[in-house]
Amino acid sequence: GIKSISLAAFAPAAFYLKTGIGLIDGNPWSDHYDLCLQLHHSYAEATYCLGKFDEMNKVVVNTFENARCFDDKLRSYITLVRAHGQNKSPEALKAGLHVLAELGEPIEISSDPKSMFMAEFLKTKQMLDGKTDDDISTMKKMDNDKKIAAVELMNILALYAYLSDQKLYPLIIFRIVQTSLSHGLCPDSAFGFASYGGLLSCVFHDIKGAFRFGHLSLHLLETFEAKECVGRVYLVMYSLINGWIESHSASLEPLQFAYANQMRCGDIQYALMNARQYCTLLYYCGVELSIVEKACKDYGQVMMEHKHELFYKYTLPYRQASLNLMGRSKDPMRLTGEAMNQDALILEAMDQKEMTLVSAIYHQCSWLAYIFSDYKLAFEMIEKGNVIDTSTYPAFMISSYAFVEGLVSLALARETKEATWETLASKAIDKMAIYASILPSNFQHKLLLLQAESFFLSGDTVNASKHFDDAIKAAGENNFIQDQAIAYERAGVFHSSEGSALIASQYFGQAHVSYLKWGAYCKADQLRLHCPF
Secondary structure: OHHHHHOOOHHHHHHHHHHHHHHOOOOHHHHOHHHHHHHHHHHHHHHHHOOOHHHHHHHHHHHHHHOOOHHHHHHHHHHHHHHHOOOOHHHHHHHHHHHHHHOOOOOOOOOOHHHHHHHHHHHHHHHHOOOOHHHHHOOOEOOOHHHHHHHHHHHHHHHHHHHHOOOHHHHHHHHHHHHHHHHOEOOOHHHHHHHHHHHHHHHHOOHHHHHHHHHHHHHHHHHHOOHHHHHHHHHHHHHHHHHHOOOHHHHHHHHHHHHHHHHHHOOHHHHHHHHHHHHHHHHHOOOOHHHHHHHHHHHHHHHHHOOOHHHHHHHHHHHHHHHHHHOOOOOOOOOOOOOOOHHHHHHHHHHOOOHHHHHHHHHHHHHHHHHOOOHHHHHHHHHHHOOOOOOOOOHHHHHHHHHHHHHHHHHHHHHHOOHHHHHHHHHHHHHHHHHHHHOHHHHHHHHHHHHHHHHHHHOOHHHHHHHHHHHHHHHHHOOOHHHHHHHHHHHHHHHHHOOOHHHHHHHHHHHHHHHHHHOOHHHHHHHHHHOOO
């Protein structure tokens, strides 16, 4: 059974282990305690990987009733925490933090989370100051079993915190690094150093530091030959760090590899998180929408087969948005149709305190409303989506939030002539300028389009015309077809307002071609009906 688990053959493993449990005669927990404990731990892990959570719970309860001490219950506690996360991250966090406290690593959020974040960051930074990569990679191996278990558990809890409690997420990451520096390295330390690099890139825009710790984590994986941790490190590297270093699309293949690797290792949750990130990134890269929709559907089926409904729900806004743009929904501005019901999913997510999911739904609603020119609805969706701190989001998402808010604010500034919208737009432009200064190939076209709209608003027609053209060119050169389509359309609106109907029609025609290339047939039809070309 244990050999089968190592080969990711979980169904045979469960069969062998269950058979083994049944073959122990007499009083198994009294007469064969160690063997019984091993069989029950392993059987619980196999049934978890198969998504048989009811059976897993029975085995875990049996273990808790018969194990002699907390240490003997630990493996089953970790399996139980992993299972809790299938649908309810807050519950998994609550249970996991309790176990962490028992392991001597309590983590609590104070009434001032920002101050606590900075205090823990500075503590971690101080512990790292003066240490070279060689100093860290040649540290002693962690030999305290409780600390090893604590770091393993924090690896799991970090995922749940990222999904549902952004204030807790960095505290867990800092603690993994602190524990590793204080007690030595273990395979799961690699994820902590990679995630620390992710925080440096997203929160502090320290790309050099992020790159350093990302590559240090890859070196630690090689040192420990920790194949089971590769997908966890890749998730951070290619979600939080790489988008500040090279093209977003360069991260797609590594995320697919990470998914397959973690599935082979039985690390179902991190496998599915990689799949979720892959689907999301496909959408933001401007990949043809039918491909995005199919990927969301196919990976979603895998998620449901493993009964991980939470990850499945995160694919739904992107699948339904794709369907809407393709013309396969009644209302293109509402995420209700074949994949999901907008109101029902928002209510469910809010009830389960999955605010990251709520934010994702409203962000897609705001993007669709902007594309289909309902700017007041777009801003209403933006306001409703401001329910979490997005500072630890991947580059492709952080930039999208600023981009959409900037475009919507500029559109409303033109409609209403109110200065409030100009102020909001200016903040969005400032954010995008920072992103574009880090990696122009991913963000410059977004900045240029926002600047073009700003010049359009102020009446600077020369600069507006130039920046629209520059945005179109930059988006095309870097394969952001969806943003190029928007830029073409907005350039058409600009030239039309200037009385240049012939020039405007040329831009609208190119926008139509670009929307068709993206697969946004519904939007292409709307453009054809309302904008002459």
